[in-house]
Amino acid sequence: MNSPAPATASISIIGAGPGGLTCARILQQRGIAVTVYDRAPGRDDRNQGGTLDLHADNGQIALREAGLLEEFFKLARPEGQEMRQLDPSGTIKFHKVPEADELFKPEIDRGQLRDLLLDSLQPGTVRWGRALGRITGPADGPRQLHFTDGTTIETDLVIGADGAFSRVRPAVSPAVPEYTGVSFLEAWFSDVENRHPGIAGLVGLGGAAAADGDRGLFAQRNSGDHIRVYLIQRVPVDWIGTSGLAVDKTDAIRALLLDRYAHWSPRLRQMITDNDGPYVDRPIFALPVPHIWEHSPTVTLLGDAAHLMPPLGVGVNLAMLDACELALALADSATVDDAIRTYEKTMLPRSTQMAKMLEGGAEHLLSPDVPDFSDDGDTQP
Numbered sequence: 001m002n003s004p005a006p007a008t009a010s011i012s013i014i015g016a017g018p019g020g021l022t023c024a025r026i027l028q029q030r031g032i033a034v035t036v037y038d039r040a041p042g043r044d045d046r047n048q049g050g051t052l053d054l055h056a057d058n059g060q061i062a063l064r065e066a067g068l069l070e071e072f073f074k075l076a077r078p079e080g081q082e083m084r085q086l087d088p089s090g091t092i093k094f095h096k097v098p099e100a101d102e103l104f105k106p107e108i109d110r111g112q113l114r115d116l117l118l119d120s121l122q123p124g125t126v127r128w129g130r131a132l133g134r135i136t137g138p139a140d141g142p143r144q145l146h147f148t149d150g151t152t153i154e155t156d157l158v159i160g161a162d163g164a165f166s167r168v169r170p171a172v173s174p175a176v177p178e179y180t181g182v183s184f185l186e187a188w189f190s191d192v193e194n195r196h197p198g199i200a201g202l203v204g205l206g207g208a209a210a211a212d213g214d215r216g217l218f219a220q221r222n223s224g225d226h227i228r229v230y231l232i233q234r235v236p237v238d239w240i241g242t243s244g245l246a247v248d249k250t251d252a253i254r255a256l257l258l259d260r261y262a263h264w265s266p267r268l269r270q271m272i273t274d275n276d277g278p279y280v281d282r283p284i285f286a287l288p289v290p291h292i293w294e295h296s297p298t299v300t301l302l303g304d305a306a307h308l309m310p311p312l313g314v315g316v317n318l319a320m321l322d323a324c325e326l327a328l329a330l331a332d333s334a335t336v337d338d339a340i341r342t343y344e345k346t347m348l349p350r351s352t353q354m355a356k357m358l359e360g361g362a363e364h365l366l367s368p369d370v371p372d373f374s375d376d377g378d379t380q381p
Helices: 018-029 059-065 069-075 110-120 197-203 250-260 266-273 315-332 336-358 361-366
Strands: 011-014 035-037 051-053 083-086 092-096 107-109 132-136 143-147 152-155 157-160 178-189 207-211 215-222 226-234 280-286 299-301
Touching: 011 018, 011 152, 018 035, 018 059, 018 110, 018 315, 051 110, 051 215, 059 069, 059 315, 069 110, 083 197, 107 110, 178 266, 178 361, 197 207, 197 215, 197 226, 197 266, 215 266, 215 361, 226 266, 226 361, 250 266, 299 336, 315 336
Parallel strands: 011 035, 011 157, 083 207, 157 299
Antiparallel strands: 051 107, 083 092, 132 143, 143 152, 178 226, 178 280, 207 215, 215 226
């Protein structure tokens, strides 16, 4: 089959996260039809997670191409660029306060970014409740998308923007994410200025990190007077179950954590004892390095589906830059095949270089010299 022109092709994006939605927006801006399929039953089915920082040299470039940068700055929180590094006693070792006009990586809640992108799309672009089961069809197309609800559609291009455990990835690569040995346990705090003033004071307007070499903590201010805390441990992937606990047994998990963090300051241990509601278990996975695949004229990947890395400040920004470059390649190429080749020629070397830099980086989250990984305070795909 000859590869079709992008303007006449059926283009399907799997996954309505920031990467998939950015790609769809830029394609529509350039007159190219696209449909996004997402497994969620609707846009408001669940909390979208924590806060993200969008960098001027990647995430913001994508929003500029999407025509949404001005709207982004109306929602963003430049003050969220503040960063504190503490030791386990609660003493501040490092404190970065952004300049008044600093806009290199302002924060925005993931939900706000998603809504901004969703509202920019043509009505009906996103088809909710469509969980992909498998992909069939010849490599040169057309492909068939088989959804778990029993429906099937035919498409000329499948773009996998469906995160860490992508259902599109097997069409081009046998790689699967591997557990890094490090896990996050997420805790939520609401109405912090009134109900948790001590934690609010420790965290400030941005993020605060502490670690002792074996365990760590990262706290991050969200909009709406919320803070999310990520307790970081080197543990087996099933550590909650093997400890005889269940994720919904908040008091029992809290008691175990208090023992593990017993030598930490009572001020920091508030972030373990005072959370509102249950913990959320978030083990950290990464794809093998390098992750590359043989070119396909009908399937490609972006974001975590292509290059899942530890949460060290690159995730959403690389996903949105991928999305931007893929959309522009489709807009400027004679065929879909040509566009994929152009996109992957840049994306694969860039992601390989970054993945090599961050390989094993989850261990750095436990170092007393905790890096600023606030880009991916939310570790969801």
